[in-house]
Amino acid sequence: MTPRPPACRRDADAGYTMVELLVAMSIFTVLLTVFLSGLLVVYKDTAKTQAVGASADALRSSFLRLDRQVRYADAVNFPGTVNGTDYVEFRIPGQGGAVGTCYQWRRTATGTLDWRSWPTSGTAPTSWLTVATDVQPAPAATNGVAVPVFAVTPAGKDGRVHSQLAVNVMSTRSASNGADRLSATFVATNTGVDSAGNADANADLISDNPVCTPSSTRS
Secondary structure (H helix, E strand, O other): OOOOOOOOOOOOOOOOOHHHHHHHHHHHHHHHHHHHHHHHHHHHHHHHHHHHHHHHHHHHHHHHHHHHHHOOOOEEOOOEEEOOEEEEEEEEOOOOOOOOEEEEEEEOOOOOEEEEEEEOOOOOOOOOEEEEOOEEEOOOOOOOOOOOOEEEEOOOHHHOOOOEEEEEEEEHHHOOOOOOEEEEEEEOOOOOOOOOOOOOOOOOOOOOOOOOOOOOOOO
8 A cells, every 4th residue: 555645734934924924914004003093192182181281270370460460459441452462451559658560461462461560650661471372362252242351340330349350361272162261350459439540431441541551552
């Protein structure tokens, strides 16, 4: 009898065929693409969350600074807008015969929230200090009426004892959902019905007797 030849079997170190190698590489490429895509989405979401958080924190810090300043004011001007930049000024009286201080805040057309100050004696104002970026006006009210960045209610109106400054802004980083809208009203506790800046005889929302004007050119 003729002996049967042994069954063909792959040698242990014979390796892979080119087709098997290409299939394995294709599968690995697909898995790597899926992993990297997911990682990129997580990275973008994290970066966006951090940016929105930083912007909101800057706005909150700005409002705390405004609160510390406005509460001691004895006069607040009606705000105004020049070339897309919103302004408001107020004055803090000096104590014990000391010179008072003027403050000016603005929200620029480029989205920065800045402030500067100068003595009421007329010294030139300091350079603008930016306290927040990516800032825009708050969205319009439900009736479609635009909400101003700065709004002043003078003492005596609607029974108010002191003048009030309202600020309404939001971060452009979350403009789609309005999550970072910040609105607050600050009370100037040293103001009264007769305070400078309150009078507006022709109702044009411009103070008849504004304070802090010599050094507060709106530019």
